[in-house]
Amino acid sequence: MEEDIKKYDAHLETFRKDAYVQGWDAYRKMHARSIEEPEDFWAEQAEAYLTWEKPWERVLEYDFDEARIEWFGGGVLNASTNCLDRNLEKLRDKTAYHWEGDDPDERKTVTYGDLYEQVNRMAAVLKDRGVGKGDRVVVYMPMIVELPVALLACARIGAVHSVVFGGFSAEALANRIKDCGARLVVTVDGGFRAGKTVPLKQNVDDALKSCPDVETVIVFDRAGLNPELDASREVWWHEAVADDSLPDHVPPEPMDAEDPLFILYTSGSTGKPKGVVHTHGGYLVFAAMTTRLTFDLKDDEVFWCTADIGWVTGHTYGVYGPLINGFTSVLYEGVPNHPDFDRYWALVERYKVAKFYTAPTVIRALAKEGHEHVEKHDISSLKLLGSVGEPINPEAWRWYHHWVGRDWCPIMDTWWQTETGGHMLTPLPGVAAIKPGSCSFPFFGVDPVILDDVGQEVRYPNQEGVLCIRKPWPGMARTVYGDHERFKETYFSQAPGMYFTGDGAKRDEEGYYWIIGRIDDVINVSGHRLGTAEIESALVLHDKVAEAAVVGFPHEQKGQGIYAFVTLNSGVAPSDGLKKELIGLVRSEIGPIATIDVLQWADALPKTRSGKIMRRILQKIAAGKVDEIGDTSTIADPSVVDQLIEARETT
């Protein structure tokens, strides 16, 4: 137990000397100032990190009761300018991305100048196809250079991009296209993954059958699959940008600080995934500042955030954060284990990556295969590591720290959410010792509080509760697309005057924060959020299914796995074939990330007489903790529990 909470500080002496934030006192002072004098503090940051076309008139105005938040009101800027134009003067020839394909022999260096040219050409194409300020564009692409190009092209003309992770199904893609009313989709013919070709355009074709409002589809030729394009609305990327009648450069659209920049769909505990909206000023300054400070990135260092740009991590730490700062990043198309489990370390060696940011699920998968893979390469360029997506178990942390960090690199274990835009609780390398599994302390501007079961602040160290944030921070989401009521209800109606994170947490006697896990019906599978409600809705679509309840359970690789209890209509016999069908149904409704790990037939679910489902009992059964089930007196028919426990044995 002592070993688990051992503090690691081998890195401190070095980082304290030249980090952006040096030492504990400096951190405390700066953090206190950011909370007590937010307007002055953030005005300075906005000035330092961003280029504004017109200065703001007010730094901050907000009303948490109405969930209205305005940062830098009156200010005008453009995201694409901040990432590209203003970097051209000094960084035109600096590498923006070292891109490497799924195939190790495919590599490309993209400079800020290259990016600028490509973004402008695509911006001209979008404009030519009728896309204007405020229009939504859905992007469904693998990790190729054209992906950030598409995003920045949208930002250049003021269009709102919505990236859909390539792992989502046609159905999920269609839902998102319709929900945000997108007029244009940017995609590829196919992608490469572990040596295999994935015909991504087929998903788009299927999705578009129910999306008549999409006027244009731009298809990048990645895989040479040469599909037949529908000439009425589909064009090849390479043909579109080669059109000489289009201008080489498009002036950036002046955007208000609170104009939407992007929509990212994320799962909640009820209903369908919601379109979280991020705007310009606040998000961009928060992205830039957290990128620079959390990773302590210096101008000559190479940064690699392995997250797919389809997730918020890829938006903030794969695109906007690094580019605003003029940093060099690695962009990798493939997976960690192709051709072998040393692929990541080969990339670290090749590009001399200094700062590396990945997910616990990846670390666990690589640790399982053995440290020999790490030792095949010279990873001495690594100075700092990061972890994101879910709390990291101490075992994985220690493997990462020892074999990748060489017992020295500090691990920035960052806690944040799609809704927060950037890091909320995180270590900083020059500030304090780190503890395996702890996300350390709040970032600047973040005022966290842990509430107990009656909504009061916890009084004792290590007392568990739900994490809430007391004040607005610049990077926070502003609304749910088309449903502000839902935004208000989900995040601002649970704890009045605060942002409700939905994550359980505790703070130890030294003030270090520890995230425990979601307190609602959202599960975290390989660092990806899924709502149990959406999986249940998918199962219930099947005409043989009467009811379904889904819970997460501890999974060695994924962190949490998906456990489904399914009640069939009376008279229907359970079978392995039906199981496969149901698992396939969920995959086609949502995507492969929603692959059910265990499906148990349940004659009935444990409910109270009024019909309320006792999920805690299902969670205990799923986790194999049948002796911890506790009080079942609230259940209308306690024998249901015995039946479920018995059935678990044979599932």
Add this chain to the structure above:
Amino acid sequence: MRFVDKEGVPFDVRTGCDDDVPGLCAMYDGFSPKGKFQGVPPVEQKACREWIGNLVDRGRSFLALRGDRIIGHLVIIPDLDRREGEYLIFVDQKERNRGVGTRLTEAALEHARGLGLRGLWLTVGTYNFPAIALYRKFGFRFFGLDRFERERTMRLAVPGEPCL
């Protein structure tokens, strides 16, 4: 019985019966959010209707109405062996914080006393603060050692009866 809410607008409270099922369906159709409170009200319409029918069958319903429109529904499902009843309440989202729930709870306690029940209980999501605050206002308190579970039980002793 007629009451006046905190904003001075009148509403009625009476017991419910089978004839009220359509009115209840109408109330729950417009209710939001569905499914959040341990799966109820059910998201899917057919399941919702079945659930409403079940509640009306198994328990005693108390309704708050403005004219013909049902704006609040409280159900007590008694367990006469244990001499306790499960308590379930939904108030239309536009009618909350106006004293409707308090009046419904008073009517329910009256009924519980009449049945000889010693207490009422409910389950609630552990960090569902608005609901917990409301239940505490009615007199419910946490019960049991389930502090760290996702659902917790709250109990309310029926006044005039010995403590549980």
